[in-house]
Amino acid sequence: MSRITLHRARTVLPVASPPIADGAVAVQDGRIIAVGTHDAVSADLGDAVVERHEWDGTLAPGLVNAHTHLQYTDMAEVGRGSYPSFETWALAFEKGYRVEHDWAASAAEGVRQSIESGTTAVAEIVTDPEAGHAVHDAGLHGVVFWEVFGWKRSAWQQEGPQRVLAQLEALPSPPVTGLSPHAIYSLDTDVFRELQRLAEQHGLRLHIHAAESASEDEFARFGTGPLAERWRGLGHSDMQLLAGGGSGHGVVPYLDTVGVLTPHSHLAHGIYVDADDRALLRARGVSVALCPRSNEVIGLDAPPIAAYLRERNPIGVGTDSLSSSPSLRVLDDVAELHRLAIAQGYTDADLHARLLHAATAGGARALGLADGPTPTGALTIGSRADIAVFDTASVAPDDALAEVVESAPAALTTIVDGRALWTAPAVNGAAA
Structure with missing residues (x-):
C-alpha cells in the first residue's frame, strides 16, 4: 500500500466547507483522502499514516493565478512605473519588450516566485516559444x-491556422494548452471566429483580454477613439472593425x-462592464480574472468587484505580469480586492470566504480544473493534493481566514500532487 501523509495545521480552510480548527488533510498517491479535525482524521487512519507534518499556520488549497504572463518577469522595471492611461503604459511595454531578453530564464523566475507565494496552478499566456517550457x-x-496577436483576415486565410496549431504543438504537456486571442483591437473579427472554431475542433480553452481599457468600447462600437487612432497610426486601418466603422456593440x-x-x-480584467455585460457573461458561463493591482499601475479604474460579487458572477484572481504589477503574489491582489469591495459598498459577511474562493476554486473553474477525475481548487476527498500553508498568527478559524484575505501572509510551503515543490527555509514540517 502506498504511503499516507498527514498535514496538520492550526486552521484548515477547505474552501468547499467551513474552516476547521486544529485541522488535518491526509494525502495518498497525490490525492486527498481525508479532510477534517486532526483528531477525527487521525482516528480514522490510525497506523496507516506513515508521515506527519505539523504546520504553525493556515492550510488552504493552493492558489490559482487566473491570469499572468510569467515570461515578462524580467520587465519589472516597466511595472514599477506609473502611467496615466493604458495607451501610455503600452508604449512603455513595447519599448521594454524590444530589448533583448532571455524569455526562458524570465519565465522560470516567474514560476519560482509564483511557487514561493503558494501558487499551484496558473493561466500562463506565452507570446514567445522560449517561455513555453x-x-x-x-x-x-x-x-x-x-497568445494570438496581430492577425488580419487576409493573412489568416493564407497561413493562420497552420502556424497557430504548429506553435501550440511545440508547447510541452502537461499542463494542457489553450489559445489566447489577445484582444478585440489586435485581431480581425473573422480571426476571432476562426479561433473559436479551432478551439472547438481541438478541445482547447480560450483566454481573452477584455474591457481592460476604457477605449476598447469605442473601438468595438464605432472603430474610433484613442486605441483606434493608435492602430491606424501603425498602419492597420484595414482591420475589419476600423474599416467598417465598428460593430455597433460594446466589448x-x-x-x-x-x-x-x-x-x-x-x-x-473585465473592468469596463455594465450590468447587462455581467449578465451576459453569467448566461454564457464565462469567468473573469480580476487583476486590480495591474489595473492601478496602468492608470485604469478598479474592477467592479462588489457588483461581480452581488450578482454572483464567476470570478478568479490574477496578478498579470511584473510588467504591470508589483508582484506575482495572488494574495496581494486578494487583499486589494477586499479593500475595493468594501470601498464599493459590499457589506455581506461572506466577503472573506468569497475572495478566497475566487483565488482557489474560482480560478480552477476559470481554467477548467475544478471538475473531472482530478479536480483542484478545494480540499475535498478525491481532489489533487494541491496545498499551500500560510504564515498566520490567528487562533480562531474565522480570524485566520480574514488574515489570509486581508493581510496576504507569506507561504510556508507549496505542495502539488502531494509533493512539496518548495518549503520556506526557516520552517519545516515536524515529523512526528
Missing part, C-alpha cells in the same frame, strides 16, 4: 495559452457575436 518544467498545473456583446463567450473561455 517553464510551467511544465516546474510541475505546476494550469493551462499554458499561446462583451461583440465577443458574443463572434462566438468566443462559452464555458470553455474566460476573460482577463
